[in-house]
Amino acid sequence: MCGITGYIGKNNNAIKVVMDGLESLEYRGYDSSGIAYTNNNKLNVIKEKGKIINLKNNIDFNIKSNLAIGHTRWATHGEPNKVNSHPHQVNKFTIVHNGIIENYIELKEELLKNNYTFKSSTDTEIAVAYIDFIYKKEKDILKTLNYITKVFRGSYALGIICNDDLNNLYAVRKTSPLIIAKGTNENYIASDVPAILKYTNKYMLLDDYEIAKISSDNIEIYNQKLELVTKDTLEFEGTYESSMKNGYEHFMLKEIHEEPNVFKDTINTYLDKDFKNIPGFSKYNNIHIVACGSAYHTGLVGKYLIEKYANIPVYVEVASEYRYKHNFYDEKTLVILVSQSGETADTLACLKKVKEDGIDTLGIVNVVGSSVARESKYVMYTKAGCEIAVATTKAYLAQLTVFSVITMYLTNNKTLIEEISTIPTLIDNLINKDYKPIAKEIYKNKDIFFIGRGIDYSIAMEGSLKLKEISYINSVAYQAGELKHGTISLIEKNTPVIAISTDDTLSEKTISNIKEVKARGAKVIFVTNQNINDNFYDIKIDIPRVNELLQPILTIVPLQLLAYEVAKLNKCDIDKPRNLAKSVTVE
Ligand code: AGP
Numbered sequence: 001m002c003g004i005t006g007y008i009g010k011n012n013n014a015i016k017v018v019m020d021g022l023e024s025l026e027y028r029g030y031d032s033s034g035i036a037y038t039n040n041n042k043l044n045v046i047k048e049k050g051k052i053i054n055l056k057n058n059i060d061f062n063i064k065s066n067l068a069i070g071h072t073r074w075a076t077h078g079e080p081n082k083v084n085s086h087p088h089q090v091n092k093f094t095i096v097h098n099g100i101i102e103n104y105i106e107l108k109e110e111l112l113k114n115n116y117t118f119k120s121s122t123d124t125e126i127a128v129a130y131i132d133f134i135y136k137k138e139k140d141i142l143k144t145l146n147y148i149t150k151v152f153r154g155s156y157a158l159g160i161i162c163n164d165d166l167n168n169l170y171a172v173r174k175t176s177p178l179i180i181a182k183g184t185n186e187n188y189i190a191s192d193v194p195a196i197l198k199y200t201n202k203y204m205l206l207d208d209y210e211i212a213k214i215s216s217d218n219i220e221i222y223n224q225k226l227e228l229v230t231k232d233t234l235e236f237e238g239t240y241e242s243s244m245k246n247g248y249e250h251f252m253l254k255e256i257h258e259e260p261n262v263f264k265d266t267i268n269t270y271l272d273k274d275f276k277n278i279p280g281f282s283k284y285n286n287i288h289i290v291a292c293g294s295a296y297h298t299g300l301v302g303k304y305l306i307e308k309y310a311n312i313p314v315y316v317e318v319a320s321e322y323r324y325k326h327n328f329y330d331e332k333t334l335v336i337l338v339s340q341s342g343e344t345a346d347t348l349a350c351l352k353k354v355k356e357d358g359i360d361t362l363g364i365v366n367v368v369g370s371s372v373a374r375e376s377k378y379v380m381y382t383k384a385g386c387e388i389a390v391a392t393t394k395a396y397l398a399q400l401t402v403f404s405v406i407t408m409y410l411t412n413n414k415t416l417i418e419e420i421s422t423i424p425t426l427i428d429n430l431i432n433k434d435y436k437p438i439a440k441e442i443y444k445n446k447d448i449f450f451i452g453r454g455i456d457y458s459i460a461m462e463g464s465l466k467l468k469e470i471s472y473i474n475s476v477a478y479q480a481g482e483l484k485h486g487t488i489s490l491i492e493k494n495t496p497v498i499a500i501s502t503d504d505t506l507s508e509k510t511i512s513n514i515k516e517v518k519a520r521g522a523k524v525i526f527v528t529n530q531n532i533n534d535n536f537y538d539i540k541i542d543i544p545r546v547n548e549l550l551q552p553i554l555t556i557v558p559l560q561l562l563a564y565e566v567a568k569l570n571k572c573d574i575d576k577p578r579n580l581a582k583s584v585t586v587e
Contacts, residue, residue, distance in 0.1 A: 002086070002098035003030065003072040004178065005195050006159040008169040009186020009216045014038070014068035015061055017188065021195035022052055022070045026576060030072035031080035035059065036087040036094045037068035038166050043094055047071075047085035066216065067166055069159040069189075071096035074581050077104070078121030088122065090129040092163040097124040098191055099176035100586055102154030127152065131160070141165060142211060145172045146226050149209040155345065155585060157206075159189050171212040176585055177343050177370065179203040180212050180219055182233065187214045192367075194386055197240040204231040205369045234369060238386050251575045252389035252470070256560055257431060260424035262394045263553060265383035266401040267420055275409045279362060279378035284334040288327065289316045290350045291338035292584070294396045294465060295364075299338055300458035301552050302403035309549070310410035319346035320587070329359050336362045340387060340395040341583030342370020349587065351375050364402050366395045380406075389575045390582045391470050393560045396462065397427075397553055404549045416547055423553060426544045430557040438525060438539055439565035442496040448473055449491070449517075451480040452500035453510050459552055460500050463559030470577050471567035480513040493521035498559070500527045502543060502551050511536060527558060 003025030007014040014037050022033055033055045034047025048054040052072070071086035077100070078084035086096045101107070104123035107130050116129045130151070135144040141162050155175035162170065171178055171189045181188040181196040181203040188196045189212070193203065206212055206221065210229065213220040223229050248254035270277050287306065289299035296318050303314040317325070319337075323346065329335065335354045339347045342365040351372055354361055363376030366384050373379045382398030408416060442448055448467060450460035460477040468475040478487055480499065491497070497517045501510040507530055515536050518524050526537035529545035541558045543551075567574050 002074050002191070003195065004069070004096050004098050004157055004159050004189065004191045006069040006096075006169050006171065006189035007186060008067045008214055009183065010066065011186050012064035012066050013186065014065035015059060015063060017186075017199060018068040018070035019052070019056060019059070020198055021188070021190055022072050024194040024197070025072055025191060026052060030074050032073045032075075032082070032085040033071060034073075034085045034087050034096075035068055035070045036089070036161060037063070037065040038161075039063050039065050041166060043089075043161060043163060045087055045089055045094065047082055047087065049081050049085065067161060067169060069094070069096045069161055069169070077123045084120045084122050086124060088120065088125045088128045090116070090125070090132045092135065093128050093132050094161045095124065095128045095131070096159040097127060098157040098585065099155030101127050101152050101156060103152070107151070127156070127158070135162070141170060142213065142222060142226060145170060145211045146222070146224065148172070149174065149211070149224055157191060167215055169214045171206060171214065173206045173210070174208045175345070175348065175371065178206045180206060180214060180221070182219065185216055187216065187219055189214065193236045194388065197236065197238070201236040201239070202233050203236065204233055205374070250389065250564070252391055252393060252564055255387055255389055255394045256557070256564070258385065259394050259397050259431065259557065260427045262384045262398050263401055263427060264424050266398045267405065269381070269383055270402070270405045271408070271417070271420070273417070274414070278380065278405070278409050281334065281406075281410060283332065284360070285312065285332045287312055287314045288322075288329060288333060288335045289314060289338065290319050290322045290335060290347060292319050292344050292346055294392045294462055295338040295340060295347075295399060297458055297462040297465065298396060298399035298403060299336070300461065301400055301455060302336070302406065304455045304458060305403060305407040305549060306410060309407050309413075312410065319344070319350045323350045323353050329354070329357070331358070334360050334362055336364060337372050337376060338364045338399055339370075339372045340366040340382070340384070340392050340399075342367045342372035343583045343585050345585050345587045348372060348375070364399055366398065388582075390577055390580045391466055391563075391574075393466075397556060400553050400556070404553065407549055413549070416549060419547055419550065423546070423550055426546070426554055427557055430543070430554060431561065433558070435558060435561045435565045438541070438562060439569055441523065441539065442525075443471070443566045443569040445494070445496050446474060447490065448475045448496045448498065449483075450475065450477040450498045450500070451483055451510075451513060452477070453480045453506040454503050455548070455552060456500040456502055456506070456510070456555070459555045459559070460498070462556060463498060463500070463563070466560055466563035467566060469580060470563055470574050471570050471572055472578070473566065473570070480510045483513060484516055488516065488520065491517050491520045491522050495522045496525065497522040498525045498527060499537070500555060502529045502555055503548070504530070527555065
């Protein structure tokens with residue numbers, strides 16, 4: 001996902017602030033970067049392929065500039081190269097863009113007829129050319145940007161500089177996130193809060209189709225009728241340091257170590273002696289859970305717990321499938337959308353479709369004020385704080401915690417409050433075990449299997465995703481009982497099989513499945529809360545036994561750390577795995 005930063009201010013700190021911001025957004029994943037900055041009333045554009053250091057090497061940080069925009073690009077249209085990098089400039093306009101202009105081809109045809117030519121293969125260059133084209137008619141920047149909000153289709157967050165007005169930085173958005181942040185004699189724009197935390201924690205959220213006109217000491221925001229609107233100023237609860245590594249080698253490791261407090265903060269938001277901050281569920285007799293990736297995996301755990309304990313039917317689907325299927329919902333359905341970033345395009349598209357059909361929605365979201373949070377009828381925030389590593393860990397654990405709380409709420413179960421108080425220490429104990437010896441046993445393998453039954457299968461899916469997304473080892477999670485129906489043909493001597501068993505009612509069958517793979521030479525890593533000493537496994541990872549509503553929160557911790565240690569041995573870019581983005585804002 002692309003990253004945008006922008007600065008305007010009397011302190012002439014534009015280049016440093018914009019570049020600091022881009023570095024704070026590296027976690028989003030990118031393949032090139034660029035900056036446009038004013039100097040002596042001239043606009044300079046520098047852009048480079050590859051890591052931000054390539055851009056920094058071409059910048060003179062002694063230049064005092066009062067206006068700049070910056071961009072990290074995650075290529076969608078056009079390969080990663082200098083020409084396709086942002087900012088893109090056409091005549092008086094220079095822009096940076098996050099999102100996809102879906103009708104760029106028809107816009108290009110109109111522009112070609114008006115003698116525009118193009119250097120890059122991007123939709124963004126067409127967008128800035130179209131802004132220039134309309135400006136020549138409107139001769140007013142606000143009217144021009146308002147016009148394009150009625151023409152551009154798709155998603156966009158735009159940072160805009162116009163040579164006719166270098167006293168203002170402009171911004172406009174639809175679907176792609178953009179914040180306007182407030183400093184002292186300077187103001188900022190950014191795709192996400194970490195980009196400005198070094199300078200301020202006060203920010204506003206731009207809504208779809210709104211235009212921001214930002215000077216060094218004033219921020220004006222206009223709606224689609226070009227009326228001035230007022231916005232609440234939000235204060236981010238974390239600090240710049242809390243969004244940085246604080247001495248850990250990787251953000252992922254830091255964020256796993258934060259899990260005891262994340263559990264505490266999340267559970268305390270919804271439960272002390274009684275339940276609080278939980279929307280009413282009583283009018284619903286069926287639930288749909290829609291999400292992507294790891295968030296989808298927490299939905300599977302939620303399904304298992306809610307169906308087993310609250311006896312409410314739950315249907316779970318990945319968002320990219322759900323939005324195109326004929327779904328059976330009505331006024332008694334609650335659709336729950338789970339999303340750490342709250343900006344995942346597929347999940348957001350489902351939310352909009354379901355709302356159009358008049359169905360109630362609950363967002364389980366980590367980023368305060370994100371699109372899913374703002375567009376859902378109800379929202380339950382996970383209190384994971386800023387999660388920088390692309391591979392989610394603490395936010396995933398917080399989502400599990402919310403589903404545990406929902407199940408306790410639906411069954412009015414207040415009997416776990418004492419056991420809940422032990423969970424942070426139990427998580428910490430699991431974090432402080434050494435998983436390196438186990439990682440050394442498997443990090444050279446090309447295929448690693450995860451198996452489990454029932455709720456353990458859902459955890460196996462997340463353990464497998466964590467491993468493959470950061471260590472690049474092919475991994476798959478299988479229902480333990482299903483392996484023998486074909487896939488067991490792949491098991492050969494020393495094939496690692498990570499078998500999860502925490503459900504006593506299924507343990508015997510799972511152990512039979514483990515013996516099946518063991519008999520074919522597998523190297524079995526047994527992850528369990530059961531005291532079983534036998535030779536059907538090679539390595540055992542013990543998990544404390546707690547109530548089933550809380551068990552998944554413990555089971556996932558060793559799997560996250562095992563994935564981390566394997567990725568480290570494979571010398572992978574753990575926080576920014578290849579090809580991945582922290583939030584996938586394209587469909
Ligand atoms: C998490 O490790 C993955 N990188 C990814 O699957 C992620 O969970 C998915 O893209 C959903 O993101 P969201 O929670 O921000 O919607």
